[in-house]
Each structure stands twice: as structure tokens, then as C-alpha cells.
Amino acid sequence: MRREAAGDPGSRERAAGRTVGATALAALVVLVVLPLLPGTSNATLLTLTLMLTSIGVAINWNLTGGFTGYVDFGHAVWFGIGAYAAAILISLQSNGPQVGWHPVPAIVVGALVAGVLAAAIGRVTMRLKGPYFSIAMLGTFVAVREIVRVWSPLTGGGVGLTLPPYLNRELFYYLELALVVVLAAFTWWLRHTRFGAALVAIREDEVGAETRGIDTTRFKTAVFSFAGLSTGLFGALWAYQNTFVDPDIAFVEVRTIDAVMGTMLGGLGTVAGPILGATVLYWLRELLWANLLDYHLLTQGVLLIVIVLFVPRGLVGLFDRRGASLLELWGWKGRSRGLRQSSAAGGEVEAAS
């Protein structure tokens, strides 16, 4: 009962919270100040913006893949749909003069379109479990990309759509930074609500959750739709900054893979995991691109294997193993210590049965 000697878990949680809070605040200050420094180029800002996009998508993926346990292998489809919906609205043309939408409502509607489609598709695909769901979402991703490619009157087909240029890197950077911060705070808050706990219950035992009164269908579809909407928003923002979309750059498998890998690297089903993991993965990729262009995919594949084999609980889990209670605030997976040493006594209970 070493656990109890260590004191009230609430106080340790608060202590861990201060550590995490201080770290997060320091990182945030750096990210806020960086663009204001004279040496920061537009290219750096773009790189950072893309990193934030990657983090945002990973956080959203983790809502269904990590918390609810529905591993979505086609999550990038929402990014592409958001991007295309916004791009179509902005570049609307009717016989000559442009009547395209203002970007702000177009981006909002783009996200909504992704959310509504996620609700409709999730309602069907989330009846499937485990690998069947993953494959169904992968199929959805490929199907939607092909639909976009073929439906040229609306989507411009394989040629894509060109948007009016509006290149204010700083604005987009700060916008996405704010989005990521809000999204991270939202995830943290959600995990502490009954709804968030119910999502984890669905991951742990869906039949059990259902028989204990949790409307699993509605809960998991709700979170899936939200994740779709939120990723669609990042997609819409990306399309506008990129000033161009075509099926092959809007619907990219690697975006899903990055979200999955980043989340796993950081810690599946934790609040900090996707943020930490997507950041590390992003810079690792930059490094590999710069130095090992021919082997970067190979290296990433090996990395994924190493993560699964040696850090199954991700970077967040490493803190836990060292005894830091960081995880108890951010991870909620680190409740495994303290019992193992008394397994002999536990054996008696078993044998008595």
C-alpha cells in the first residue's frame, strides 16, 4: 500500500498539473513570440503552421482512435472534404464574374460539411468494430477521393481548384495556434466530464457500457462527427492558405498515418500524447527529409515498429515508468503500479475461489 503512503492522489495530481501547466505555458510563450522575432521568415512560419495542422489533426484522431477506441484509418478524408468544400465555395463561378464566397463563411461551412458527412458516414461505419471499422474508413477515404476526382463540374476533377491568393502567414499561424490551444484545452476538459469517461468506457468494453445505460451509438457518433468537423476546419484553413487544391494533395494517406503514428508515439488515449507525438514526429520528418530523402519512408516504418514494440504507451508512458505522476493528470493510463508486488497475496484470493 505504498500508494497511500505517497499521499492523496488529488494533491499529487495537482502537483503534476503544475509541472505540465508550466511546460505547456513555456512552449506556448515560445510559439507566440517566435513570429515576432526579426529573423523569422515566412518559410519558417509556414513550417510551424503545418506542424500545428498536424497536431490538430492528431488531437482529433485521438478523440475517436484513442479515447473511444475506434481506430480510423481514413481520418484524412475529413481534412480533404473540409478543404474541398471551402475551396469550392470560395472559387464559385457563374458565367464569368466571380461570385465566390468570402473566405470566413466558406471555411466555416467547409468544416460543417465535413462534420455533417462524418455524422452520416460514422453512423453506418461505427456499427463495425475493430479492424472492420478501420478498413471501412480506409475505403471511405479512397472512395471520396475518387468521387472528387470524377465529379469535375463541381470539384474541378483532377485539375483541381485555384483560389484567389491571400497570403498572410502570420494570421494563419496565430489562428491555428489558437485553434490547437483551444482544442487541447477542450480535450482535457472533455476527458474529465462524464461524457469523456463514457467514451473511454466504450473503448474498454462497449457491451458493458451499453448494458449500463450508455447510449454508445449516439456517444461515439457524436465524438466522431466532432472530430470530422474539427479536422475539416483544419483542412479548410489549409486549402485557403495553399491557394490550390487537387485530389492528390487534399486527400493524402500520409495525413492519416501521421495522426496515427504521432498519437501512438506520444501516447494513445491521453490528452498530451497527440500534441507531444505529432510535434516530435513532425520535426523528425523534417530532419529525415533534409538528410535521408531516399530512406525517409523506410525510417518512418521502422520507427512505427519500434514504437509499437518498445514504447507501446508512448512518450507519455515513459514519464510514468520513471515514477513521475505526470500521467495521472494527462494520461489516465498509469494506474498500474503498487499492486504488482503483492501479487502473491492476490493469488490466495484467486485460489480460494
Place this chain on the structure above:
Amino acid sequence: MTALLEARGVVKRFGGLTAVGGVDISVAAGEMVGLVGPNGSGKTTLFDCLSRVQPVDAGLIRFGGVDITGLRAHDVARLGMSRTFQIIRVYRDLSVAENMHLSIQWGALGVPELFARTDAATRCRADELLDLLLLGRLRHERAGNLSGGQRRLLEIGMSLMSEPRLVLLDEATSGVNPTLVADIADRIRAVNSEQQVAFLLVEHNVQFVADLCERVVVLDQGAVLAEGTPGEIMRDPSVIEAYFGDPGEGARDQNRVPSDPGAPDERVGEGSLHRSLAGSGDAADPDAGREEPVS
């Protein structure tokens, strides 16, 4: 007494196998009913049909005057039926307390409560139940780290959290220490008499059923073989043949009485019980301990 749960002609087939073939069963409000039968007689499948975990192929199930035959499991739970599982279902990666907090009456929650933290009253109620089940000390422990017996207790606690009108207990005492079995029986009796909660128990521990239930239903090969008071059932020749195999074996089964000191092999004393609970469970594998002989 009006029937709280009433099932008529429930049929459930798995391919060519008829697991439950036209079973009638009813439980009155506040009644304690035992459901016994040999392995494969359809007890758990019947539970799955009643709690709507499995769709039925034929039959009608009414609960509290509502036809629940076509409802989904969470709707049934919200009407006030809770259950435990033969193969334990706890949320392994969550703490013991969180498991309890997640077993509330979800039907009573509005949207603001759904997006709020667990309230103090729920915490209190969970702590009280956990203390009673001797799990109080483990409330911050990961449920997956508990031993099989402790998880069984946790599941019972979870089934009582939602203030149900009917609890279906599927082998609630298997894997639980005998002294604790007596405590569980006391608690069930108390919940039953104080709050008029009805219980339907699937049990292999005949004495446990005899102690608690006014009425016992015997299932065999998916059909009701006999029904009556525990005394009548245990004297029924067809039951003895189907369930106990032969009278001698039946008598041995009845030796699983908690107070019986003469069942040496499989029992441990109270001292080791409390030591075990204080030291708590084994790690990952719930069955690991079963193979270890008690010295």
C-alpha cells in the same frame, strides 16, 4: 404482486443450436428468484435476451409494464434493469472509482450533467458501496489490476450504482471468498428489503440460492425443467438427475456452504482473506492465481 419482469416464449438460436427454446419467466417487484441449471442450459443466453444484449428470435419481454423486446440495451438499463456478466466486464483501464462513477443512472442525466464532472453524491454513494465490498482501499487502483474475485465484486457494486429495480446477477459468487459470499448475500438481502429491488440470480452455489431466493427456476437444454421453492427443487427427481447428476454429487454441491468448516481443500480462513484483500490482487492475468495451490 404484479410482475416486474415478464418473459413469454423467449427463443434464441445460434445457427442450428437452440440455446433458449421458448422460456417463460417472471419476476415480481422485490422478488428474489434463482435461475439454476447445468452448463449449457441457456441461463446466460436467457440473461442476454432479457437485458437485450442479444436480440431474441421469438417471444415477448415486458419490464415494468413496457415492452422491451425491441429496445436497445441502454434503454433497458435506463428503465431500471442492471446486470453482471459471467465473463466479467469492467473497464480495465479505468480506476475502480471511475468504473463505479460510470455505472450511474444515465437516463436521469440532462446535457449539462453529461458534460460535468461526477458529482459529490455519486462519489459518496460509490465510496460507500466500495467500502462495503471491501474495495474501498483500491478505489484509485486500475480495475484491470484487481484479482478475478475483486473484479466480480466491483461488477456487483456497479450493478447497484444505478438504483435499479431489477438486478440480474450472473454467477456473482464464483471466484469470491466464502466469507465475502455471506457478506454479499447480506447486502443483497438488505438492498432487497430496504429498496424493494428484485434479483434474478444465476448461480452454481446452490446454498447461496437457497438462502436468498423464495423461488427457483431450473433450466435444462433451453427449457424450464422445474420451478418452485428451493426445498421443492432440491427434492425434485428430474432436477436431481439433470442438474446434480446423482444425489451424491448433489449433496457434495451443497457443501459449498460458507459456514461449513468441513470443506478443507478449496477454502481459506478469514485471516488469509483479509490478508489477501489488504495485499490486494495479482497483476495482469485474472486466472493466474487459480493454478497456485494454497499452502
